[in-house]
Amino acid sequence: MEKLHLDYPAGAPAAQAVLVGVVASGDLEVLIAPAAAGSCHIVIHSAADGSAARWRAQLDRLFGDGQAAAMQMEINDFGATPGVVSLRLAQALEELSA
């Protein structure tokens, strides 16, 4: 089990709080809370170890351009596959912009 922190530059604060998913086996929950403009801070609790590189790769794709909303994101992951992780992240960001 590990805890990871990732930071990215970001834009204006997220418009609302969002929660998607459930910490069921093979799934994860994603919480988004608005934060002060300019940065995005992500905390990941993962049941698996040694997944830091994989998380960074996935989140770089979404937040690496620094254009995402400023937020505090929390991910509680119970062994989801990269596919399920992508799905939940996409769901969360879609709900954010809804």
Add this chain to the structure above:
Amino acid sequence: MSHQQDITRLLQGRSFIELSARERAHSLLDAGSGRELAGPFERLYSPWLSAQGIVAQADDGVVICKGLLDGQPAVIAAIEGGFQGGSLGEVGGAKLASALELAAADNRQGIPTRAVILFETGGVRLQEANLGLAAIAEIHAAIVDLARYQPVIGIIAGTVGCFGGMSIAAGLCSYLIVTREARLGLNGPQVIEQEAGVAEYDSRNRPFIWSLTGGEQRQACGLADALLDDDSVLIRQQLLDFIARGLPEQPRHRRSQHMLQRLLAMDSTSQADAASARQLFQSGAKL
């Protein structure tokens, strides 16, 4: 219930079972009236899970939603069966007990807050054992207290069902709504098989398990009050009907003399089955 009806319902998107605990709570309350209390953004994680290498959920698997039912104040406590089998730990248990207690306190001040519990739970979270058990005792106390003022309605929809100490909580409710997919039993099938052997209880024999503890059987025995299809609209309607009915004249748990007589009169040497259970409950006065 036909295959065609299943498809229709799925296409209409009215399945209750498919919904998360949070979605279920909001689907039952009057549209837009739900406000979550002590929610996931408070980050009240279990203090006990990470030390055991278990990833915690931000709401600890219990959603407390205050709102309106038919315009009257209500609180819904929904257990998320997807997280740790819906088992209750310290935090989730405290949320549930406290919500019920606050509803009772409201009633003592003339506010007719009623409560609904969505049971999707295996009972005590063993990783928090005695704090889970203590919380469940407090939930029992709170249901008995509140049920003096307002009907406390339980809903068991599946797929996890309602087991352990929370099956006792279900037995304390004024009314119970179940689906065919639901199960209601004290001990999980695996534990019974471990304790009593596979000949007594085969935990992998699904038709057998549902024949004894499934929603249809329980309702036929009078251990549940309404058997409904997996349909949010119908479930909400039944919920409102039970609330309108008010406190039951004689709650199930007050039939001790009757049940003792019936149990002592039956042939306990033959093994139980669905038919003998129905016979136990259906003969004589209604339970």
Add this chain to the structure above:
Amino acid sequence: MSQPSISQRGRDWFHALCGSAPLQQGLPPSLLVADGELAGQPARYIAVVADPHNPFERARHGEVGLLEGWALAAAIDAAVQADQQQTDKRAIVAIIDAPSQAYGRREEAYGIHQALAAAAAAYAGARLAGHPVIGLIVGKAMSGAFLAHGYQANRLLALNDAGVMVHAMGKQAAARITLRSVDELETLAASIPPMAYDIASYASLGLLWRLLETEQPDQPTPADVQQVRTALAEALHDIQADPQRDLYQRLHGEHRQATRRIRALLQGQWSEIGG
């Protein structure tokens, strides 16, 4: 499957505390009920004991099963009914030594969950009606058995002894269900108080009103009995002096900080939202 040895503690302590008070008739042999006294006031003592001839074969070692659940409810409801017009309600003392709920096909088929609910409702109802309810744990107080018989008490007392245990599930079963070995479970329990099986760890959770030292918990000496009787009397007076008849007393333990935080938060948010 193991053949559990049958504990006599519940039976022995029941007789020690009830003295010559006659047993209530008309109940299954697994229930001992007698109207004795406590601190000079009427008290109904209740114990669930092993009945090797229990018609339900999965409930022959002291488990709380179908008959026990409904009979507990009957015995308590009768006391509440009898005292309905009294201002001073008799105390109800649950003497607790039960290894578990009963596990079996008949039990599930015939609604054991409902039988235990009846018992829990009866105890809670008695407490709300003003009866002082005291739980005395002299042996095992396990999961459903404890929820049905004792956990609704105003005050919980326990003997401080290795044979006294409160838990949600026996070690073997708990290990299997959580996919760990018993050793792993015990290691975890050593650093996670709510998981532990010993009564000292349970006491650290703040759920007990008092932990009692006795010389011979298995075969109580007269001094042991006197000591417990005194403690029960003090519990009785403590309850009678308390205007609150809920379980709030259990919220102060060092290991229930999260519980207190949540309750305070919920209370605050509840008022904000309004009725």
